[in-house]
């Protein structure tokens with residue numbers, strides 16, 4: 437149990453640590469359906485992140501540094517069905533800045549978040565501590581090469597996996613299908629939020645054609661960035 441003063445100390449420590457890496461700005465992120473607003477820290481500029489990405493062996497661009505409609509929609513869906521999360525072991529793949537993670541912790545989940553970027557795991561902890569006074573356990577992963585540590589975390593397998601806007605590259609469809617199959621309990625549910633990118637549609641079609649059942653809902657915003665005005669996010673609940 438994190439006390440308010442321990443949460444404050446931990447977030448102050450993370451803020452100092454992250455401020456040495458990059459200048460941070462804080463943005464208000466309303467979750468349109470539940471009426472909650474989170475204050476989310478993110479890097480102020482992308483220049484240094486793009487320079488670092490150029491050296492990355494996997495050529496990973498710093499998409500983690502942006503607030504995406506899918507993460508907001510998934511957070512909203514979690515809060516709307518919070519009873520399903522209370523007390524559950526939940527894994528999030530590609531957590532980014534932590535909007536969905538804050539909602540899952542607020543709903544009472546025992547949350548493990550994973551991402552390729554170590555910086556975003558720290559930001560996720562900072563943002564959840566600041567907004568809900570709780571932090572998830574974190575693990576750096578590359579879902580294309582699942583580590584023993586990730587497989588060990590999934591013993592027992594997770595009843596719920598969350599993933600928001602993680603399917604934007606064709607090369608990730610098969611690794612993520614295989615990984616979810618490995619990490620999710622037989623009667624578990626994958627909550628996948630996606631804004632209609634072709635790899636995500638391919639993922640859902642492949643899962644459904646191999647026997648998974650889907651019950652999607654649509655989320656239309658409004659989103660913080662006016663450029664996302666027309667984005668519709670599908671939140672799929674996929675079970676075998």
Ligand SMILES: C[S@@+](CC[C@H](N)C(=O)[O-])C[C@H]1O[C@@H](n2cnc3c(N)ncnc32)[C@H](O)[C@@H]1O
Nearest residue numbers: 499500504507530531532551552578579600601
């Ligand atoms: C578009 S962002 C979405 C972030 C967050 N879920 C949201 O909706 O705001 C995709 C996330 O997936 C992570 N990611 C991309 N490729 C990955 C990989 N191979 N292994 C683990 N995480 C990865 C990125 O670092 C980033 O945080």
